[in-house]
Amino acid sequence: MWEEFENALSWYAAAPNRWVQSAKQDMTAAAEWVWVVLQGDFADDQSTAQVVTGTVISMIPLVDQLCDIRDVVANCRKINQDTSNKLAWLALALTLIGLFPCLGSLAKGCLKIPFNYGRKYAFKGAAKTLDSSLWKNTAPFVESSIVKLNQHLAHPAVRKTLAVLKIDNVWKYLARKVRDVKGLVSTSRLMSVFDDLADALASLCDLIQKWGSAALQSKAADLLRSVKAVRDQANKSLSEVVKPLQDWLDKLARRLEVEADMNYRAYTNAHTPHRFTPTTLEAEIASIKADLPSWVKASTKAPKKALQDAPSIPHGYPNISKTSPRDMLRGKFNTFHTIEPREFPPGTTLYRVLDPNSADNSICWMTKEEFELLKSKSDWRERFAVWMNWNRNGEYVTYTVPPGKPLRTWEGEAASQELKDSAGRAVKDADGKSIWAVGGGKQLVLDPADLDKAYLGKRRPTGWGYGDAGEHIDLVGVPTLTNNWNPRNQ
Incomplete structure (x- = not known):
């Protein structure tokens, strides 16, 4: 007893x-x-x-x-x-x-x-x-x-x-x-x-x-x-x-x-018996307003203010200005608080955190050093200013720069991201302050057209689960670490 x-x-x-x-x-x-x-x-x-x-x-x-x-x-x-x-x-x-x-x-x-x-x-x-x-x-x-x-x-x-x-x-x-x-x-x-x-x-x-x-x-x-x-x-x-x-x-x-x-x-042409369903914007807003998580900050101004003007674009670097011919890169300078061009020599390994629905070959990456600083999903959401309805996390993939020419990217502190509803209106807390995913981690933005599928690593689990921030949960029906290379991003 x-x-x-x-x-x-x-x-x-x-x-x-x-x-x-x-x-x-x-x-x-x-x-x-x-x-x-x-x-x-x-x-x-x-x-x-x-x-x-x-x-x-x-x-x-x-x-x-x-x-x-x-x-x-x-x-x-x-x-x-x-x-x-x-x-x-x-x-x-x-x-x-x-x-x-x-x-x-x-x-x-x-x-x-x-x-x-x-x-x-x-x-x-x-x-x-x-x-x-x-x-x-x-x-x-x-x-x-x-x-x-x-x-x-x-x-x-x-x-x-x-x-x-x-x-x-x-x-x-x-x-x-x-x-x-x-x-x-x-x-x-x-x-x-x-x-x-x-x-x-x-x-x-x-x-x-x-x-x-x-x-x-x-x-x-x-x-x-x-x-x-x-x-x-x-x-x-x-x-x-x-x-x-x-x-x-x-x-x-x-x-x-x-x-x-x-x-x-029911979903046609499905590869798994269940479909991975990301958090909706509405559900995330409701969850955050009811119980403010540790990785967000309520403030009248952005903790890491976004750049207002695009940098000059050196030859061979991704065009992230407002006039970029690439839709996925257009205006992405404003996801940075600070920014500078950086190239990585052959043999360098970069990291990308994603969920089962994310494309392997997209624009947002980080260095190995930045990845190893992350100890939890909350760390990642806070440092890289990622809302739940954007990316549920759960997996990561690596890319090794192949022999030959270096990989040219943009590097800098991630800017804060304001939580907005489906109409683009800022979501406020009880005191009328805006709600921000903080930012400050050193992010990389690159052109997926510069990536070679042959040098992409296999998907691996982050160990932080597919659920809400900070959780370690096995989700029913999630694909088993399947790579997702999107040819339309090339």
């Missing part, structure tokens, strides 16, 4: 030294450990990796219950700050419906992601009332959750579970589960789940009362009183969120069905 207990709790915090040194007999240390677990903040600021990994880990039964108790404790704390805040009660309801038995472990792990993001809106939003604009207001958070849910579904453990359960279209499966939950939502059902978790919390607090210090016992008693205070008001307050919650779940189910249509369309 202790081994199972320790394995579960180690997901949250390392065991106190006293617990290990006492051969796991120091009950005071164990009580402190339980208390640390219960204090875990609500998952507002989890990284993508924590969200994805957490939902997989939560499929382990004992850890699963601890996750649930932590969430309810956090919800109760929020409610006790302002019991009139309807959105805080909605957040509690979203926690409780994720525990309905009809979901099962797989659907529960998956749907916790959109439910968590719905709670993010409830916890972070300035509004405290529920109205007809609830779905519209939560839409950016829902879209962000769809990105994370795609990553979760790509996890090997989840893929194996889907295979065992013979679920071919997981999005339609989840949509059905959401509608099942909607049909069960009622005040009595929510109260029943709440009471079950409150009882489980009371059992844990009994252990703290038995083993813990006097100070810890007092804290545990205060925690139980705070949960009881919410319980005393819950019947009335939860009844007021049932209808808005049902409407929200109905729209979520429809959004999952739309995702099913997008992910399971």
